[in-house]
Amino acid sequence: MVPLATRKDVAQRAGVSEATVSRVFNNIAPLREETKQKVLEAAKELDYHPNAIAQSFAKGKSGNIGVIVPYLPKVRILSTYYFSEILSGIGIKLAEQNYGLLLLFQSPDEQLDYTQLFHSQKVDGCIILGSKDTESERESLSKLHQASVPYCLVNQTFQDEPFYSIDAEHYEGSKQAVTFLIKKGYQNIAFLNGPSTYSNSQERKRGYQSALMEAGIPINNRWIFQGNYSRTSGMKKAQEIAPIMTEIDAIFASNDRMAIGLMQGLNELGYEVGRDYALMGYDDSDLTRMVHPPLSSVKVPLFDMGKLAAHHVLTRLTKRHTNAIHARLPVTIKERASTHIKK
Numbered sequence: 001m002v003p004l005a006t007r008k009d010v011a012q013r014a015g016v017s018e019a020t021v022s023r024v025f026n027n028i029a030p031l032r033e034e035t036k037q038k039v040l041e042a043a044k045e046l047d048y049h050p051n052a053i054a055q056s057f058a059k060g061k062s063g064n065i066g067v068i069v070p071y072l073p074k075v076r077i078l079s080t081y082y083f084s085e086i087l088s089g090i091g092i093k094l095a096e097q098n099y100g101l102l103l104l105f106q107s108p109d110e111q112l113d114y115t116q117l118f119h120s121q122k123v124d125g126c127i128i129l130g131s132k133d134t135e136s137e138r139e140s141l142s143k144l145h146q147a148s149v150p151y152c153l154v155n156q157t158f159q160d161e162p163f164y165s166i167d168a169e170h171y172e173g174s175k176q177a178v179t180f181l182i183k184k185g186y187q188n189i190a191f192l193n194g195p196s197t198y199s200n201s202q203e204r205k206r207g208y209q210s211a212l213m214e215a216g217i218p219i220n221n222r223w224i225f226q227g228n229y230s231r232t233s234g235m236k237k238a239q240e241i242a243p244i245m246t247e248i249d250a251i252f253a254s255n256d257r258m259a260i261g262l263m264q265g266l267n268e269l270g271y272e273v274g275r276d277y278a279l280m281g282y283d284d285s286d287l288t289r290m291v292h293p294p295l296s297s298v299k300v301p302l303f304d305m306g307k308l309a310a311h312h313v314l315t316r317l318t319k320r321h322t323n324a325i326h327a328r329l330p331v332t333i334k335e336r337a338s339t340h341i342k343k
Contacts, residue, residue, distance in 0.1 A: 007048075010042045010048050013042035013046060014042035016038065020035065020039065062122055062123055063098075063099060063124070064102040065090075065094055065099050065100070065101060065124060065127065065314075067087065067102070067103055067127045067129065068106055068126060069087075069130055080257075081283065081286055081287065081302075085302035086129060086154055086302050086303070086306035086309075087103075089306025089307035089309075089310070090306040090309060092307060093306075093310035113140065113143070114126060114128070114143070114144040115143055126313070127152050127153075127154060127309050127313060128152070129154050130156075132197040133158060138161065141153075141163050145161075145164075150313045150314075151313065152164045152165065152312045154166050155302075156198065156200070157326070158199065159199075164326070165327075166305045166312065167200070167305070167327070167328050168328060168331050169330050170199075170203035170204050170207065172207065172330075172331065173282070173300070174206070174207025174211070174252075174282075175207035175210050175211045176207075176298070176331075176333055177282065177333060178212065180339070181250045182211065182212075182217070184339055186250035189208075189212070189217075189223070189251070190250070190252070191223065191251070192226075192227055192237055192252070192253040192258055192259070193224065193225070194228065194229045195229070201254060204254045205224070222244065223247075223248060225241060227258045229255050229257060229258060230258070231258065231264075233258060233261065234262040235265035236261075237258070238262055238264075238265025238266045238269060239269075241262070245271055245277065250278040250279070250339070251279050252280045252282075253279070253280065253282065255281065255283050256281035256282065256284070256285040256297055258281075259281035259282075259295060260281070260291055262279070263338075273293055273338050274337065274338065279338045279339070280298075281296065282300070284300065284334050293336065293340075294336035294338065295336055296334060296335050296336045298334070299331060301329045308327060
């Protein structure tokens with residue numbers, strides 16, 4: 001095996017000191033152009049590649065963007081469509097700029113000081129997934145925002161706060177979903193939502209209510225339920241929804257995992273999608289095409305949201321005075337058999 005070339009080898013080939021080689025690869029001025037070219041040519045001839053860790057240390061940068069995700073017991077985050085799509089978008093964008101992705105888990109009861117990640121030089125920027133609207137979270141994010149460091153929230157918006165965020169049009173998506181069901185002939189539509197600490201849950205509830213009101217359909221609070229976005233919570237809610245199944249003809253769930261869990265739970269109780277009720281999900285995950293009947297859903301551009309969040313953080317790393325970002329991406333309806341008109 002041919003040994004790897006070292007910085008000392010490059011220095012000897014170029015006729016300069018090791019310190020000069022280091023200055024060339026870390027882009028530290030002043031440097032004569034002639035000297036720089038000699039070093040680069042010697043490095044090319046020797047197939048020398050500088051140590052990325054050493055370079056990062058010399059520049060005072062980690063070379064990593066931290067992605068903070070919630071730690072959920074018994075949930076395989078990386079195999080969950082929602083997180084895997086966002087993380088894929090982030091990862092691809094970071095790779096384009098030769099940045100690494102450092103995954104950081106935050107437990108539900110943990111109060112994380114986001115600014116400490118920067119003080120410890122673990123990350124050069126951070127992207128936060130699964131943020132909740134609580135008083136302590138607002139305090140932590142306010143501190144982060146005031147520190148003027150590169151960061152971005154994904155899929156969470158805080159009213160009356162300047163926090164940088166990439167989100168989707170959840171109010172419009174929910175409204176479109178319920179309007180779609182109404183146009184299909186369904187009038188008595190129940191709603192299974194997620195926790196109100198998430199802004200997208202609040203927006204989806206408002207969208208559900210707005211669609212009913214615009215159609216002249218009264219809002220029945222007995223038909224509004226709350227899960228926690230897991231399939232298990234959907235299955236459990238089947239027990240609560242079963243008593244009203246004779247009153248409703250459709251159910252809108254605010255994510256696919258709950259919708260599928262609800263479908264399974266109601267099926268065990270003798271209620272069948274397409275015969276007894278219509279069902280609509282949200283996210284348009286891979287699971288929608290794996291169940292029977294296939295699940296109609298609202299497609300959320302999770303991959304693009306992750307990619308745009310990474311772009312924003314990388315841009316702020318290189319241009320400190322970039323404009324604030326509060327972007328929202330459009331969603332679309334994906335119709336499948338679960339909402340076909342019952343004969």
